[in-house]
Amino acid sequence: MTGTAAAPAPSEVQRGRLAYRRRQTVKSVLVAAGSTVALGLILTVAITGAPGFDRVRESFFDPKVAAETLPDILVGLWLNIRLLVCCTIGALILGLLIAVLRTLRGPVFFPFRALAIGYTYSFRGAPLIIVLYVLTLGVPGLRLAGTPSVVVLGGIALVITYGAYMAEVFRAGIESVHPSQRAAARSLGLSYRQSMRFVVLPQAVRRVTPPLLNDVVSMQKDVGLISLAGPIDAIRAAQIGVAEHYNFTPYIVAGALFVLMAIPLIAVTDWVTLRSARRQSADGAA
Amino acid sequence: MSTDEPAGRGPAAPADGTVLSCAGVRKRFGSTEVLAGFDLAVAEHEVVVLIGASGSGKSTLLRCVNLLEEVDDGTIHLDGEHITDPRINPDRVRQRIGLVFQSYNLFPHLSVLDNVTLAPRRVHRIVRAAAEERAMTWLSRVGLADKAKEYPDRLSGGQQQRVAIVRALVNSPRLLLLDEVTSALDPELVGEVLTMVRDLKSDGMTMLLATHEMGFAKQVADRVCFLSEGRILEQGTPAEVLGDPQQPRTRQFLQRIIESGRL
Numbered sequence: 001m002t003g004t005a006a007a008p009a010p011s012e013v014q015r016g017r018l019a020y021r022r023r024q025t026v027k028s029v030l031v032a033a034g035s036t037v038a039l040g041l042i043l044t045v046a047i048t049g050a051p052g053f054d055r056v057r058e059s060f061f062d063p064k065v066a067a068e069t070l071p072d073i074l075v076g077l078w079l080n081i082r083l084l085v086c087c088t089i090g091a092l093i094l095g096l097l098i099a100v101l102r103t104l105r106g107p108v109f110f111p112f113r114a115l116a117i118g119y120t121y122s123f124r125g126a127p128l129i130i131v132l133y134v135l136t137l138g139v140p141g142l143r144l145a146g147t148p149s150v151v152v153l154g155g156i157a158l159v160i161t162y163g164a165y166m167a168e169v170f171r172a173g174i175e176s177v178h179p180s181q182r183a184a185a186r187s188l189g190l191s192y193r194q195s196m197r198f199v200v201l202p203q204a205v206r207r208v209t210p211p212l213l214n215d216v217v218s219m220q221k222d223v224g225l226i227s228l229a230g231p232i233d234a235i236r237a238a239q240i241g242v243a244e245h246y247n248f249t250p251y252i253v254a255g256a257l258f259v260l261m262a263i264p265l266i267a268v269t270d271w272v273t274l275r276s277a278r279r280q281s282a283d284g285a286a
Numbered sequence: 287m288s289t290d291e292p293a294g295r296g297p298a299a300p301a302d303g304t305v306l307s308c309a310g311v312r313k314r315f316g317s318t319e320v321l322a323g324f325d326l327a328v329a330e331h332e333v334v335v336l337i338g339a340s341g342s343g344k345s346t347l348l349r350c351v352n353l354l355e356e357v358d359d360g361t362i363h364l365d366g367e368h369i370t371d372p373r374i375n376p377d378r379v380r381q382r383i384g385l386v387f388q389s390y391n392l393f394p395h396l397s398v399l400d401n402v403t404l405a406p407r408r409v410h411r412i413v414r415a416a417a418e419e420r421a422m423t424w425l426s427r428v429g430l431a432d433k434a435k436e437y438p439d440r441l442s443g444g445q446q447q448r449v450a451i452v453r454a455l456v457n458s459p460r461l462l463l464l465d466e467v468t469s470a471l472d473p474e475l476v477g478e479v480l481t482m483v484r485d486l487k488s489d490g491m492t493m494l495l496a497t498h499e500m501g502f503a504k505q506v507a508d509r510v511c512f513l514s515e516g517r518i519l520e521q522g523t524p525a526e527v528l529g530d531p532q533q534p535r536t537r538q539f540l541q542r543i544i545e546s547g548r549l
């Protein structure tokens with residue numbers, strides 16, 4: 001609405017204010033630059049001046065070793081990425097399903113509700129590594145025909161562990177939607193399922209997107225644990241590189257790649273969180 | 287404004303033209319009996335206004351009629367159909383009754399147009415274009431056509447409440463229930479909502495409404511019912527109940543309203 005008419009020229013006072021603010025901005029940029037340079041210098045001197053610095057540099061930051069192991073690590077990383085995508089989708093679907101099951105009322109749904117509750121209680125408590133070992137080492141031990149590969153079993157371990165966390169996040173979201181919204185939907189003649197699908201879930205999912213993305217970021221790291229069961233992912237490839245070269249550089253390479261992979265995800269999470277915080281404070285003001 | 291004919295759902299109205307009848311309705315929450323054998327009949331095109339102290343059970347009654355609450359005893363009939371029969375599908379009943387809440391309860395994640403067309407599209411299976419055309423007709427009638435694409439949080443309280451009423455109306459309800467639709471509004475926004483309700487009355491809409499606006503009750507009510515202790519203590523034309531109350535408790539209630547400057 002504002003700005004359609006030409007704004008009148010700023011008054012003397014306003015011009016003074018603007019000039020003052022500009023000077024303040026320049027000043028704070030200079031201060032920030034100065035303190036950054038100072039801190040950088042101190043850190044550089046402290047680290048490079050340390051007595052064991054040369055040895056550490058050789059065994060952790062050897063460019064030759066990095067170049068030689070990078071291709072294998074990248075191949076491994078591709079497995080991590082595929083696993084992350086599949087497990088995220090799997091865990092989101094499982095989490096949503098379990099959360100909705102827990103909201104169902106009525107005697108018919110009692111066993112489903114009990115199962116859903118038992119599942120979220122157990123798998124939020126169970127360490128991922130144990131679940132991973134049980135599935136990837138235990139299940140193939142049964143020697144059943146058609147047992148999936150270790151990668152798939154490891155993926156299933158991730159999905160059921162993270163599904164339990166995400167189910168709780170979704171449930172919190174569903175419960176945060178005010179009962180009057182459901183009453184309004186039902187009063188229009190929508191069935192329980194329709195109210196859930198068109199009114200409750202869209203609002204719930206919007207509210208819990210930031211915490212869900214945080215779970216995805218943390219899953220991003222845990223996908224690497226699958227290397228414990230044998231498949232050659234980025235971390236396992238790095239481990240092999242370390243053994244071959246008697247040098248730790250491959251670990252640094254793999255670590256850096258994981259961080260690079262996480263940056264966009266974390267950035268998206270921060271952006272979504274900020275946006276939803278703004279929206280909620282706008283709701284509160286309305 | 288003109289009201290569209292209900293789309294032939296439910297049985298035909300009984301010959302005496304009674305749309306709603308409640309008989310001996312009881313409802314308790316814990317140890318408090320909110321409705322204690324409540325009787326009420328609303329005829330076609332009639333506007334019945336419920337008044338009574340806060341907590342006297344007006345909202346509870348409206349929620350029972352809309353089957354959002356289960357009655358503990360008694361029966362409710364809509365167009366002669368027994369709707370408190372446990373074998374009945376409550377969704378089908380609610381499709382024939384509109385309910386508007388004190389706090390609007392618009393869906394914040396949907397635009398005004400989507401709020402209004404949700405039930406026609408999902409419940410009555412009307413295709414989007416037709417549902418939107420109908421919705422736009424209603425929105426234009428109440429002067430909100432330019433807000434169709436806005437989200438509810440961008441609207442004033444009065445505008446939100448008018449959208450909420452339109453949302454109930456596009457289902458062509460047989461009966462419209464209004465629960466203190468102006469109580470959450472700033473005084474200067476009350477008028478626009480009351481005008482809309484008055485227009486609905488002249489369309490012949492059958493309405494049962496709870497209100498604290500006695501002036502408004504006088505204007506629209508064919509009958510005013512004063513609720514006390516879970517029953518209708520006194521009822522009659524607005525002139526009778528508001529102008530010359532017979533029961534001491536009704537007088538006391540109106541006195542308090544007058545003192546708070548709402549008459």
Ligand SMILES: Nc1ncnc2c1ncn2[C@@H]1O[C@H](COP(=O)(O)OP(=O)(O)O)[C@@H](O)[C@H]1O
Nearest residue numbers: 315318320338339340341342343344345346347
């Ligand atoms: N869901 C509920 N659970 C418990 N008590 C309720 C519930 N709904 C209403 N009540 C109680 O029932 C009484 C009547 O409430 P209500 O119908 O909202 O009155 P009114 O709309 O006339 O102000 C109040 O004492 C209220 O506390």
Ligand SMILES: [Mg+2]
Nearest residue numbers: 344345346466
């Ligand atoms: Mg009330």
